[in-house]
Amino acid sequence: MAPENKNRATAAAILPLVGGARNIDSIAHCMTRLRLGLKDRTLVQDDALKALPAVMGVVEDDTYQIVLGPGTVARVAPEFEALVAEQPPQVASAPEELAARGAELKAARKAANATPFKLFLRKVANIFVPLIPALIGCGIIAGLNGLLVNLGWLPGVTPALAAIASGFMALIAVFVGYNTAKEFGGTPVLGGAVASIIVFAGVAKITVFGQTLAPGQGGVLGALGAALLAVYVERWCRRWVPEALDVLVTPTLTVLVSGLVTLYGLMFVAGEVSTGIGHGANWLLDNTGAFAGLVLGGLFLPLVMLGLHQALIPIHTTLIEQQGYTVLLPILAMAGAGQVGCAMAVYLRAKHNEPLRTTIKSALPAGFLGVGEPLIYGVSLPLGRPFVTACVGGAAGGAFVGLFSMLGDKVGSTAIGPSGWALFPLLQGSHGLGTTIAIYAGGLLVGYAVGFLATYYFGFTRATLTDLNTAPAPADAEAGEPTPVPAEPAQA
Template sequence: MRNDPASTATAILHRVGGPANVTSVAHCMTRLRLTLADPTAVDEEGLRALPGVLGVVPDGPTRQIVLGPGVVDEVTKEVAARVGAAGQPGPAEARLKAQGPFRTALRRVANVFVPLIPALIGCGILAGLNGLLLNTGRLPALTPALSAIASAFLALIAVFVGHNTAKEFGGTPVLGGAVAAVVVYPGVAKVTAFGTHLAPGQGGVLGALAAALLATRVEKWVRGRVPGALDVLLTPTVTVLVSGLVTLYGLMYAAGAVATAIGTAANWLLATTGAAAGLLLGGLFLPLVMLGLHQALIPIHTTLIEQQGYTVLLPLLAMAGAGQVGAALAVYVRTRHDVSVPTASLRTTIRSALPAGLLGVGEPLIYGVSLPLGRPFLTACAGGAAGGAFVGFFAMLGTKVGATAIGPSGWALFPLLTGNRGVGPAAAIYAGGLLTAYAVGFTATYLFGLPRGPAWRHRRDARPGRVVPPA
């Protein structure tokens, strides 16, 4: 039975110091992210003990509260309504000043790209459907329309990146979008920089990100120096002019070189060290998800999709979730004869979280099962490494597996799969990787993930059904 979102929101706010202590409210697919004025006011144990809270990740002044897909949207709305009524929030700079520079940079990049994920998923699925129709020759009258719908967002994604970048870094969003639009404007083909004509889209999302960052800095500099009566005229004009010229005659070329290097490096990595690269990426991705740092990979995925039509990294990383599913299944089987209340609660958690895990949402299993128990988290990483090595091995043989969009993984990634040899081989290799990760995660956890007998219960709280994350 689902908890009432309003009650959950009230309980969460009570344990983080009240609405007045919250300076920012955001969410991703599974996590409510609250930035706090005073992180020491948080009742960490009480927050983790709330029904419906699957885990809590401290991140400087931010608390990432894992609620699961669907639920997080409803609870976030209730929390935002209560925080808004309390007169929050403050500026982005104040919200992030307590974090280190590296974590701050990653968090802000994630804040730029995470809001774009729903459109990337929807357009990616439509692109895959359109490709299937083209390959089979069905509904030829519909494919041009599907192509236009699926491609339009990606063609203009630079504008959205610019808008979100300026918003995140304290500039005027529409000015960030206006400068970033230069990157994709067809007329840039008439501009010569460094001895060559520019190409529309050169630099992609990286160029748009850099252009909007520059626009924000220029806007702030100009606004602090012009009279108030001229601000409405001079500030936007100088911002667009200066940032636009620097974008045309520097940033597009530089960002294009970086984007090309990313694509070249990804292809080389898989072609020469595919199995080893897959082993490493698949094995290390769960810790990134645990820390909430996986969102920082979105610009790389997006760059690869812009260049090649798909990202070859996502199917490798998706193996981590499959290893997690195998590990959870092993825990479920190993505890089937234990009738104690804590074990019954654990098995209930596994049953409720497995559907989301199969669809690539791993946080419920991470925070509800493997991480609190300790060793199953490591054996789940082993499963992800094995699945990644399987997919990477076929890349070494010349068959690459890619995803036309980012966001889902697990079984939900199948509609987005493609590759250099078509959808069929890509889907078959990806399925083989999932099965490998399931099997290795299950076997490693069954054999090594839990001590024999009831000794594993020392990892569990005395309160029925609650799991204590490791210190």
């Protein structure tokens, strides 16, 4: 089957299982997930969706998220959108009741699972997630260019590679401003226009608080703040400016007021905050690297579960702007290593649970590449204790990488998004590439090993192991009476 036919077939298989085109409110995708806004959650057939070969798992948040994996989701999403466009929504027999029921379910889900802080973090994540593909591409090119420069190869090509790798980062503030205004309900191009002031070379002629501004000062944090201010100024203008003058006055006042505040306040404040983040991250790893790595690696999976990991995205981006790489991501990636080790232990302990073992076999390749949702939601979290022991593995791997940071060997990533083995092409550090790769690989091995051992010996009670390894006996299969299979001893 041709790749495009395969992707369309996947989209066609998913569509009826989420209630058909009439049940779709919105369609988007990130690095690994197809994100759907649904009118009626009760129409979704979760089990049938999870059984599809291309589906690694499902996650319910503010949107219904189907985990397809990196690369695949970017190809399936357009096919899914095309199918929805080809099948206009059908008229329901009782449209008012259906709409009311869908609205009620949506409101109840939001009230139960969302807080203002989490909603704000989701908006922040939505600003940066669309930028990740460009960050990855430019990061890999930057790493390749650095390798060629160090080896002294292709001196006529390396300046071109440097320009290609650096162009996006030089203007990332504009993209952040555009996305911020779009996400918070303003005019996107006005957000981009205000944020572009930050990277304009002419700001070097402006003095604020006795200091001359530098192009790029404040970085993505300044751009985010400037565009957010522009949204509120624009809303104020829309409320008070007469309609006849709106097209002239509103954009002018929005850019002027937000621009002046950005130049004479936000750039300076955001610059100080950005510098503090860089110094703080370096101090933390230089002085408490092993402990900091243990805490960060151990708590990252719970942060993901609570949605709080989204707050780290601007921090990663700020570090990449300042230093060329983020030292936090390789440590946080160790959480995925603990998850993989945990899953391998569950596979061995659940010897007679074929459905669970099949899930693990299908999800492990993605887990090695840093896509952890299938293992989290399909294996460790439902089992309880293994989720905790997976965190222990992540803590051990994080402590390993953090220890080397204390010794002066920092390991960083030139982009955000990938983890696991997929992070290798993006690695960069304070010493040679070989040393950086060796430290990161060592952290992964420690995470795998500790996650495996902690889960194998401490991840199950006797009752849990008995339940996991219960299989129907041949004589009782029709009656549906299970027969326990002797399990290995486990600590209660």
